Every structure is written in C-alpha cells, then in structure tokens.
Amino acid sequence: MKISLTSLKWLNQLYGCSDNSELEEVDDLISKIGAQLGEIDEVINLSERYDGIIVSHVVSCVKHPGADKLHICMIDDGGVAKGVKRDSDGNVQVVCGAPNVKAGLNVAWLPPGSIVPSTYNKENFTLESRELRGKVSNGMLASPAELAFSDNHDGILEIRSEEVGIKNVKPGTPFKNLYGLDDTIIDIENKMFTHRPDCFGMLGVARELAGIQNKKFTSPKWYIEPIKLESKPDPVVKGLTVEVDIPRLVPRYQALIMSGIKVGPSPVWLQTFLSRLGVKSINNIVDMTNYMMLTTGQPLHAFDFDKVAVDGTAHIVVRNPKPKEKLTLLDGKTIEPRKDAILIADKDKTIALGGVMGGNNSEIDDKTTRIIIESANFDMYNIRKTSMEHGLFTDAVTRFNKGQSPWQTEAVLHQAAAMTGEVSPGAHVVGEPVDVKNHLSKNPTVSVGASFINERLGLQLNPIDMKKRLENVEFQVSHHNDQLEVTAPFWRMDIAIPEDIVEEVGRLYGYDHLPLGLPMRDLTPAQTNPQIDFKKHMRNILSRAGANEILTYSFVHRDLLTKTGQDPMLAFELSNALSPELQYFRMSLMPSLLDKVHGNIKAGNDKFALFELNKTHNKLHTDDDHGLPTEINMLALVFAANDKAAKCYDGAPYYQARKYLDYLANQLGLTFTYSPITDANSVDFPVMKPYDLSRSALVGVAGTDIVLGSVGEFRARVRASLKLPAFIAGFEIGPLQLQKAITLSAAVYKQLARYPRTSQDISFKVPANTSYASMSALASDVLAAAALEHGYEWSMDPLDIYRSENGAKHVSFRVTLWKLERTMKTSEVSGVLDAVAEKAKSTLKAERL
Numbered sequence: 059m060k061i062s063l064t065s066l067k068w069l070n071q072l073y074g075c076s077d078n079s080e081l082e083e084v085d086d087l088i089s090k091i092g093a094q095l096g097e098i099d100e101v102i103n104l105s106e107r108y109d110g111i112i113v114s115h116v117v118s119c120v121k122h123p124g125a126d127k128l129h130i131c132m133i134d135d136g137g138v139a140k141g142v143k144r145d146s147d148g149n150v151q152v153v154c155g156a157p158n159v160k161a162g163l164n165v166a167w168l169p170p171g172s173i174v175p176s177t178y179n180k181e182n183f184t185l186e187s188r189e190l191r192g193k194v195s196n197g198m199l200a201s202p203a204e205l206a207f208s209d210n211h212d213g214i215l216e217i218r219s220e221e222v223g224i225k226n227v228k229p230g231t232p233f234k235n236l237y238g239l240d241d242t243i244i245d246i247e248n249k250m251f252t253h254r255p256d257c258f259g260m261l262g263v264a265r266e267l268a269g270i271q272n273k274k275f276t277s278p279k280w281y282i283e284p285i286k287l288e289s290k291p292d293p294v295v296k297g298l299t300v301e302v303d304i305p306r307l308v309p310r311y312q313a314l315i316m317s318g319i320k321v322g323p324s325p326v327w328l329q330t331f332l333s334r335l336g337v338k339s340i341n342n343i344v345d346m347t348n349y350m351m352l353t354t355g356q357p358l359h360a361f362d363f364d365k366v367a368v369d370g371t372a373h374i375v376v377r378n379p380k381p382k383e384k385l386t387l388l389d390g391k392t393i394e395p396r397k398d399a400i401l402i403a404d405k406d407k408t409i410a411l412g413g414v415m416g417g418n419n420s421e422i423d424d425k426t427t428r429i430i431i432e433s434a435n436f437d438m439y440n441i442r443k444t445s446m447e448h449g450l451f452t453d454a455v456t457r458f459n460k461g462q463s464p465w466q467t468e469a470v471l472h473q474a475a476a477m478t479g480e481v482s483p484g485a486h487v488v489g490e491p492v493d494v495k496n497h498l499s500k501n502p503t504v505s506v507g508a509s510f511i512n513e514r515l516g517l518q519l520n521p522i523d524m525k526k527r528l529e530n531v532e533f534q535v536s537h538h539n540d541q542l543e544v545t546a547p548f549w550r551m552d553i554a555i556p557e558d559i560v561e562e563v564g565r566l567y568g569y570d571h572l573p574l575g576l577p578m579r580d581l582t583p584a585q586t587n588p589q590i591d592f593k594k595h596m597r598n599i600l601s602r603a604g605a606n607e608i609l610t611y612s613f614v615h616r617d618l619l620t621k622t623g624q625d626p627m628l629a630f631e632l633s634n635a636l637s638p639e640l641q642y643f644r645m646s647l648m649p650s651l652l653d654k655v656h657g658n659i660k661a662g663n664d665k666f667a668l669f670e671l672n673k674t675h676n677k678l679h680t681d682d683d684h685g686l687p688t689e690i691n692m693l694a695l696v697f698a699a700n701d702k703a704a705k706c707y708d709g710a711p712y713y714q715a716r717k718y719l720d721y722l723a724n725q726l727g728l729t730f731t732y733s734p735i736t737d738a739n740s741v742d743f744p745v746m747k748p749y750d751l752s753r754s755a756l757v758g759v760a761g762t763d764i765v766l767g768s769v770g771e772f773r774a775r776v777r778a779s780l781k782l783p784a785f786i787a788g789f790e791i792g793p794l795q796l797q798k799a800i801t802l803s804a805a806v807y808k809q810l811a812r813y814p815r816t817s818q819d820i821s822f823k824v825p826a827n828t829s830y831a832s833m834s835a836l837a838s839d840v841l842a843a844a845a846l847e848h849g850y851e852w853s854m855d856p857l858d859i860y861r862s863e864n865g866a867k868h869v870s871f872r873v874t875l876w877k878l879e880r881t882m883k884t885s886e887v888s889g890v891l892d893a894v895a896e897k898a899k900s901t902l903k904a905e906r907l
Contacts, residue, residue, distance in 0.1 A: 084242055087267065091244065093570045094270040095263075100245040104334065107206065108234035110172035112138050113217060115229045116163045116199075117149050124191035128155050131199070136230020139169040142187070142196045153195035158213035164227045166205060166215050169197040175206040202326070207237075207333035210323065221327060237330040248456075255460040256549040259355030260335075269531040269566045277532060281354070284472040290486045292317040295363070296370035298430065298492055303377040305496035307400055307437040308412075310464040311376055312471050314491035315363055317428045318484040319343065325481060337453075342481040343422050343429060346474060348453075356433065356462055356470040357454035359410060361420040363428035366404045372430060375403045376412060383408060387415045387450075399444045400436055413441040413458040414450050428488075431478070433471035435464035439634045447638070464498055465548035503545045506556035508537075514560045516573050527566040528559075592797050593671055596693060599725045603718055605667035605695055610650040612673065613640035621779035622649040623747035628677050630687050643687060645676040645744035647694035648790050652748065652772070655698045656781040665699035665706075667718060671793065676744055692745070692767075693796075696788035704785035709859070712753055712771050715787035719757065719769055726800055729760035732769070732831060745790055748776050755831075757791055759799040766799070767791035811851070815876040816887050819857060820894065822904040826865045830856070833869050836901060840894045841873065848886070850877045868907065
C-alpha cells in the first residue's frame with residue numbers, strides 16, 4: 059500500500075519555511091526525499107489542474123426566460139479573462155443551473171479555454187462559449203465536484219471571505235491561490251516507512267523533511283502537551299465507562315463524549331486538504347477523524363453515542379469475539395470475526411472491529427447529535443492477522459500494523475475534540491475523558507560514543523554536530539566529551555540500542571554524503587567451509603542415485619504436525635506467521651517430504667525418491683542461556699511408488715529406502731549398521747513419530763557408537779491422513795554426525811584388485827525369531843577374522859529374506875572374496891563359507907541350505 063500524498067507546501071509551513079523558500083528549493087527537496095527519506099513514485103504539480111480558474115463576484119442573477127432551472131448571471135472577474143465578450147460595465151455573462159446561485163456570491167469561474175479540474179488527465183474537457191436555450195454562456199460557475207475535491211453536484215462553490223480572507227475574494231484572484239491548491243504533491247512508496255510508524259502521518263514526514271535539511275523542527279504544542287478540555291453538561295448524557303478484557307492486545311484505550319454535534323459538509327479547506335491526500339470527504343465528523351489520522355498517524359473512530367448508550371450511559375467493552383458472533387461493517391460486509399480479533403462492543407452488541415473498521419450499527423449519520431471519539435492503541439500483529447484473514451485493508455490498518463506509539467493517543471484525542479468544535483460550531487465535551495492504560499513503558503536512554511558512530515559511518519563528525527542533528531528531530535541529547543546520552547521522543551518506539559543512533563545520524567547527515575573508498579582487498583584465497591562442501595557432496599551422491607532434491611518451507615501448518623504424529627506443543631509457534639498455513643517451525647524434514655508425495659503421484663509420477671537437506675527446530679533443543687531455538691541439520695529422503703509401479707520391486711519398501719542409505723555409505727567409505735528399534739533403544743523424539751517402529755531401524759556407523767537416525771516405513775495412520783501409497787519408506791539422519799563418523803573412521807586407501815574376484819551364495823534356515831541383523835553381524839565377524847588371518851579382501855551383500863509357511867526364516871547372502879596378489883581357489887572360498895556355516899549353526903542354530 060502507498061502512503062497518502064504529501065503536501066510539500068503544508069509541510070514546509072509547519073517547520074517555518076517561507077513560501078519563497080519552498081518554491082526555490084522544491085527540486086532540491088525532492089532530491090533529498092529520494093536520497094534520505096523514501097522512494098518517490100510520482101511528483102504532481104497540483105496547481106496545473108486549476109490554471110485559468112478565476113475568483114469572480116456575481117453582480118446580478120435573473121431567471122433564464124427560456125428555462126425554469128437556469129439563471130443568467132453577470133459576473134465581475136476583475137477584467138482578467140481575455141477574449142470574452144463583456145457588457146458596458148466590463149462584466150461577463152454566464153448561464154448557470156445551480157439552485158444556490160444568486161447575486162452577491164463569490165464563485166469559481168471557469169472561462170472559455172479552461173479545463174474542468176474533475177476531468178484533468180482523463181478526457182480533459184475544455185470549456186467554450188456556447189448558447190444555452192438562446193443565451194450565450196461564457197464558461198461555467200463550478201461546483202465542488204467539478205473542482206475535484208468533493209462529490210457535491212448540488213450547487214456551485216460559495217467562496218467565503220471568513221475562510222480564505224478578504225484579499226482572496228477579490229475578483230480576478232487566481233482560484234489556485236485559495237485552499238492550498240497551488241501545491242506540489244509527492245507520492246512516496248511507503249515500504250520505506252515500515253519501521254517508522256510516525257512517518258505515516260504528515261507531522262512525522264514534516265519532521266523528517268526538516269531533519270534531512272538540517273533544520274530545527276518543533277512539534278505543535280498540542281502534540282507535546284495535550285490541551286485542556288472544557289466540559290459542559292448534557293442532560294441526556296450520564297456517563298461513559300470502558301472495560302478492556304484483553305489488556306495484552308490493547309496497551310491504551312481512550313475515549314470521550316461530545317454533544318451539540320451538527321453533521322454536515324466539512325469546510326472547504328478541509329475538503330480540499332483531504333482530496334489532495336487522496337481521501338474522499340464524507341462529512342465534518344468523519345473528515346475530522348481522517349484529518350487527525352493523516353496529520354499524526356493515529357487512527358481515530360467516532361461512534362454515535364445514542365446508538366451505543368443505554369439510558370444515557372455508554373458502556374464500551376474491548377474483548378475477543380464470542381463463538382458465532384457476527385458484525386456488519388461500515389462497508390456493508392458481514393463477517394464472523396476471527397477468534398483472536400479485537401472487538402469493540404457495548405452491553406448488547408458488537409460495534410466495531412478494533413483497529414480495522416467500525417460497524418454500521420453505530421455509524422455517524424445526519425441525525426447524530428452526540429458522539430464518542432475513540433483514540434486507542436492496539437497490538438500491531440493482531441491487527442495484521444485480522445486484516446489478512448478478513449481481507450480488510452483500511453487506512454487505519456495501514457497505520458496500526460506498523461506499531462503506533464501509545465503515548466500519542468491523549469494529545470490526538472484532545473486536539474480532535476477541539477477540532478470538532480471548529481468544524482461543528484456548538485459542539486462541546488461532556489464529562490471527563492476515559493483513559494485505560496496497560497503495560498506502557500517509556501523510551502530508554504541510549505549511551506553511545508561519537509567515535510562509535512564515526513567508526514561505523516566512516517565520518518569525522520564532532521559530538522556537537524551529532525547532537526544538533528538529533529535535536530532537530532526532537533531527540534533529547536546530552537553529551538560529555540565523546541559520550542552522548544540520547545532519549546528518543548515518545549513517537550519513536552524503535553530506538554533501543556547504540557546502532558539505532560548510528561542509523562539516525564547517518565540518515566540525517568545523508569548516506570549519499572558518506573566518503574567513498576575502495577575496500578581493502580585480501581588476495582589470500584578464501585577458505586572453504588567443510589560443512590558446506592560435505593552437504594554439496596551428499597547432494598551429488600543422492601542425485602547420482604536417482605533421487606530428486608526439493609526445498610520446502612521451514613514453517614508448516616499445525617495439521618501437518620498432527621497428521622504425522624508429532625506434538626505441536628513441542629514446536630516453536632510463530633507470533634507473526636507469513637500465512638495461516640505456516641504457523642510452526644518444523645521439527646523434522648519428513649513431514650514436509652511426505653506432504654509432497656500425494657501431489658506427485660497424482661501428477662503422474664509413478665515412482666520417485668525425494669530428498670531434502672535443511673534445518674529443523676524443536677523445544678527439546680534450545681540455547682540454555684537464552685532459550686532460543688537450536689538449529690538441527692537433517693537429511694531426509696522418501697521413496698514412493700504407486701500400486702502399479704510397486705510390482706516391479708522385490709521385498710518391502712524398507713529395503714528400497716535402505717538402498718539409498720547403503721549407496722550413500724559406500725560413496726562415503728563407510729558401513730552402516732541397522733538395529734531394531736526396541737523399548738530399550740527407542741528415542742521419543744519428534745523425528746521418530748511418523749515411523750512404524752516395528753518396520754524401522756536405527757542407523758549407526760560400523761566401528762563407532764554414533765547413531766545417525768532412522769530408516770523405515772510409515773505408520774498406517776500417517777499414510778491414510780496424507781493419502782500416501784502403500785509402497786513408501788524413507789530415512790532421516792544427521793549429516794553433521796555423518797561427517798563426524800567419516801573423521802572417526804579415518805578411511806585409508808585400498809588397492810584395487812588386479813585379479814578376478816570369486817563370489818558364492820550361501821543360504822540359511824533359521825528360527826523365525828532370529829533377526830537378519832544378527833545373522834549379518836555373525837557372518838561379517840567370521841569373514842573379517844578369516845580375512846585378517848589369510849590376507850584377503852571381502853564383501854557381503856544380502857540376497858533374500860523369506861519366511862516359509864511353517865514359520866522358519868530363510869536368509870541368503872552373496873559373499874565375494876579376492877586377493878591382491880593372485881586369484882583365489884574355489885577351495886579357499888568354500889572353506890571360508892563352511893566356517894561361516896559352522897559358526898551360525900553353533901551360535902544361532904542356523905541350518906545351511
């Protein structure tokens with residue numbers, strides 16, 4: 059969203075620049091804004107729209123003889139317009155159909171050749187002299203709508219001397235000199251102000267413009283010290299009470315009652331001010347609240363007192379919505395507010411969505427005579443969430459979700475009451491304002507050395523110069539030698555550490571003025587990061603194995619954690635999530651991978667392996683000193699195949715996932731071990747939750763006590779909740795532990811065999827309760843001992859695991875043996891296998907087949 063248009067003339071007047079100074083410096087000022095304040099999207103010379111329009115006096119006004127609703131007017135333009143026909147007195151004839159036209163009015167005359175402002179930069183409708191029912195009309199007398207600052211077509215604009223001054227109603231005065239229309243407007247991209255809520259008001263922008271020009275700015279007295287309000291009684295009004303049930307979300311809530319209200323059009327100066335800033339005029343009360351919001355950045359809201367009060371007493375409650383509670387907003391939209399929204403209500407009904415939009419059951423209308431003005435401060439994150447969920451993006455939301463200061467609500471409320479008395483003469487305050495404060499804290503005093511600032515900016519500013527620049531934007535600064543003690547004003551809630559002062563000084567001095575110099579260049583080659591290199595190596599290995607790397611969000615939905623068996627209470631919840639789908643830090647990578655399987659199967663990918671190498675977080679691993687999340691590096695892979703493709707694979711999906719692990723181990727020069735997950739060695743960590751532990755194993759590294767993670771198939775409930783195929787398995791291991799295992803293993807160079815290798819298969823029949831792991835370990839031990847004794851190399855691969863109908867288990871291995879200096883004899887190989895069979899029979903009661 060964009061910040062409201064900024065009137066340079068009005069802002070310059072605020073900090074004391076003369077008109078001549080402004081006109082001479084406007085280009086330089088625009089350059090400074092672009093360099094030191096924010097990116098400029100557009101610069102508009104507003105006065106061009108009103109070129110040629112002349113203030114004129116209606117000398118006479120008579121009915122048109124040929125039309126009941128038209129009048130023939132003779133106007134005095136001071137003789138300024140050229141090329142128009144005049145009478146003997148120098149007056150010009152204009153035919154007008156406005157009901158309020160009469161002799162004696164001061165009006166805005168658009169002579170022939172001028173463009174109607176409401177059509178400017180659209181169709182550019184140019185006036186000319188033409189006949190209306192037989193009478194020539196030289197141009198037209200303009201209504202507020204035609205002058206582009208109101209929707210009012212009901213009559214022509216009446217220029218009143220009490221509003222613009224006697225000098226400006228003199229016939230012949232350029233109309234653009236009135237109401238601040240001889241202006242330059244700047245459209246500033248508001249993303250530059252995201253951390254500066256004070257700059258969402260013209261007052262804050264004016265202060266910044268002064269600061270970047272090294273000029274002293276002084277806020278209006280009413281903003282620094284709230285004006286005192288005089289109260290008058292109203293026999294109908296008995297009182298106002300405010301109850302805040304959610305103090306954590308409402309740091310401050312203020313309100314007051316005003317009576318004697320007469321709702322009607324705003325003064326022309328107010329209408330034109332709002333129109334210059336891109337805001338539509340509604341009525342004098344609503345326009346007043348918008349004016350104060352645009353001026354200070356503090357949103358206000360006005361309720362009709364009589365629509366809220368019961369028996370003369372208004373009781374406002376600030377709370378969360380009740381179940382199934384609904385609210386119809388000012389724009390006519392009916393919503394059921396989200397459960398954590400801030401709701402403004404009276405005893406019987408909801409009347410506003412706090413910080414977002416008012417309800418239509420308490421809005422100001424033509425019959426309103428009493429109002430409640432609300433000036434409050436709400437939690438910025440809550441307002442943002444409510445706005446996003448309901449699709450409501452208002453000017454109030456734009457400001458509240460940037461974090462307005464709660465210390466300005468009182469000054470703005472009191473000034474709003476005073477301004478209400480101006481735009482609605484006779485309006486007055488009834489009773490005392492209500493002020494509910496919750497958890498307010500003052501800005502800290504920050505100590506920083508001038509040398510500290512200069513070192514980071516590359517400058518040589520002295521402390522006195524720094525002090526002056528900060529005081530220009532109303533910081534309180536004292537200094538002793540090199541040290542500065544800085545206290546930010548109440549509207550700057552973002553100043554907390556010395557680096558914040560560095561940023562302020564740099565911005566006010568101008569980053570474009572910082573010295574330019576080439577950085578020192580060290581020709582020493584940059585050292586590689588072993589962890590990054592190792593992760594890259596693992597990616598390449600798995601890619602060669604046919605797996606596809608994906609990158610998913612580090613944040614997941616609560617439902618995904620629940621569906622994969624993980625407890626959301628162990629996950630860190632985000633206070634300001636990017637979207638409702640990204641609420642929690644993920645505790646392992648596997649849920650994110652499983653979430654992508656169904657979509658790929660549905661897209662026609664019948665078999666695939668997905669892997670991800672990334673970080674995870676959970677509450678079981680935190681920084682002991684600060685309680686911050688610890689980053690846990692993990693590598694996860696899932697293999698899936700649809701029912702048709704699964705027929706191509708022998709055995710359970712567990713072994714297909716294990717193939718990728720074994721290939722990874724082989725490429726890294728390691729041997730992985732797999733052990734059953736029992737009550738004795740199971741780990742109650744989130745990473746284990748998706749697995750069916752009876753069909754899974756812990757992954758270790760041979761020769762070490764390192765446990766890398768787990769590999770296995772997933773629980774039936776997980777498969778059902780995520781619509782996963784039956785043939786699916788995966789693993790998740792810690793890459794840093796794997797890197798440590800490589801270091802401990804200290805792999806040495808092994809000479810390649812020059813002579814043929816000899817392979818033989820060996821099969822055993824074992825009791826059903828004998829695990830494959832125990833058979834594999836026994837065979838490996840015998841082979842390793844024989845190899846050490848007789849000097850040969852060996853490898854062993856599983857061939858088959860089969861359970862017969864009578865309950866016995868058949869296990870087969872392929873053993874490969876070789877020597878570096880000669881070809882091995884068959885008898886040597888058979889002898890080794892006989893030794894394996896003998897050991898298996900005596901230890902595990904295994905029968906060789």
